Amino acid sequence: MVTIRADEISNIIRERIEQYNREVKIVNTGTVLQVGDGIARIHGLDEVMAGELVEFEEGTIGIALNLESNNVGVVLMGDGLLIQEGSSVKATGRIAQIPVSEAYLGRVVNALAKPIDGRGEISASEFRLIESAAPGIISRRSVYEPLQTGLIAIDSMIPIGRGQRELIIGDRQTGKTAVATDTILNQQGAALAEYFMYRERHTLIIYDDLSKQAQAYRQMSLLLRRPPGREAYPGDVFYLHSRLLERAAKLSSSLGEGSMTALPIVETQSGDVSAYIPTNVISITDGQIFLSADLFNSGIRPAINVGISVSRVGSAAQIKAMKQVAGKLKLELAQFAELEAFAQFASDLDKATQNQLARGQRLRELLKQSQSAPLTVEEQIMTIYTGTNGYLDSLEVGQVRKFLVELRTYLKTTKPQFQEIISSTKTFTEEAEALLKEAIQEQMDRFILQEQA
Structure with a gap:
């Protein structure tokens, strides 16, 4: 007959109790009612947040957007071809967010910040919400620094x-x-x-x-x-x-x-x-x-x-230099556009009107730029000054761009002080103006000789 040793049984029970892990994991799950057109209807996700990420059984991620009384409307972040009616969905407890770090500089990523340039994964230590609040009034200051477009x-x-x-x-x-x-x-x-x-x-x-x-x-x-x-x-x-x-x-x-x-x-x-x-x-x-x-x-x-x-x-x-030079450019172009429309119906125009139309055509020409050819602020100031002060009036319209390209090169090589003055003082000083006038006159003489030759 087998004897039962009570102390041995109590030791085994004690060990089992000590090894028992009391950690309770609560998972908010639901069931797919319907899926199609990139939208899934989920039943049972009672405690889901608006904008929360949810994970489907086969791995697809979705965002809960419609929180209704008896179901949740979820937008799929993938094709969702393997999602079936009746399959389970679990809430992640995280609002839609993306990883961020300095390592993203120079990389190409999709809307979820996943790399798509074939250069491997991007390491990130932080996350930012996709939908985050804009800075308040106290956190802002007036816009005062120029963002140079090069145009x-x-x-x-x-x-x-x-x-x-x-x-x-x-x-x-x-x-x-x-x-x-x-x-x-x-x-x-x-x-x-x-x-x-x-x-x-x-x-x-x-x-x-x-x-x-x-x-x-x-x-x-x-x-x-x-x-x-x-x-x-x-x-x-x-x-x-x-x-x-x-x-x-x-x-x-x-x-x-x-x-x-x-x-x-x-x-x-x-x-x-x-x-x-x-x-x-x-x-x-x-x-x-x-x-x-x-x-x-x-x-x-x-x-x-x-x-x-x-x-x-x-x-x-x-910058102050640009304000000084470009002040009358917009007005002159507006007057030119008005005159140009009027000139279509008028047969004989007085000399002043003809001169204004000729100036306007040359100003419009200097605003033309090739794609992927941005200009520095100093080059823009030089270009606008040359046009608004009548230095281009003696040239044919077709010669304007060629002359300006050569003038930029000439100014850069023979008068580097001009660029230094503008970049250091941010002002169109009398010294800068004198240098520019000198360069324009010298280049104009060279250009006319080239054209005649």
Whole structure:
């Protein structure tokens, strides 16, 4: 007969009790009711947050956007082809966020900050929320530093400052993206840009384009069964763009004076700037650069319509030297545009009007720039001064650009002091003006001799 040893049994039970792990893991799970068109309906996720990331059984990540009484509408962050009805979904407890770090500089990433340039993973120690609050009034300061785009037409007449939001608007195929990429070339994702802004750095973010984003948001909202409004856009489409663009800012001294400049792009249909999305974004931004299809087709590039383009920051975002030189450029171009329209109907014009038209044609010519050929501030000042003071009037319109290219080279090689004065004092001094006049006269004599030869 087997004897039962009570002490041995009690020891075994005691050991088991000591080894027992009391950790309780609570997982908020739900069940897929329906999936299709990039949207999944989930039942049972009772404690999910708006904007929370959820994980499906087969690994796909989604964002919970619609929190309804009996189900949750989730937008899928993948194709979701393997998700089946009845499969389980678990809440992650994390609001949609992306990793951020210095290692992102020089890399190409997708919307979730995953690298797509084939150069391996990016190490990140921090995370930032995709939807984060914009800096408050106390955290900001006025825009005062210029963001040089390298484009004469913008830097002289529609200046952009660090921390500003300037809309680039126009029909398709008018050079909107080219303006943005040229601005990038002249400089050395919102959450990523914010990360660097709060580290006392200057960042530039380009949204290309908000029209397509609004259409995608409309499609997503309709699939989520949200009530449509004007042009079938949801009621919060204005808030969608305003909360995105308000994150661009020039931070105060106490926060390090970092900045995030936003250049949103909006595509118009046949130049209609009064449509729903264009008017929304115009009202949110601090000015707009309007690109005209007619100007583009007539060979004026960048095709900026100076008449209806505006920067609400204005000359606060220009150095003093640029203000001194470019002050009358916009007025002269506006008067020229008016005269040009009038001259089409008038047969005989007086000498003064003919001279003004000739000057205007040459000013318009000096604003033309090739793509990916940004100019320094000193080169822009020299170019504008040469045009507005009548030095180009004696040249044929077709010779203007060639003369200016040669003048820039000549000034750089023979009068390097000019560039030093402008860059050090930020002012167009009498000494700088004398050097420039001398260089223009010398180059003009050389140019005329070359042309005659």
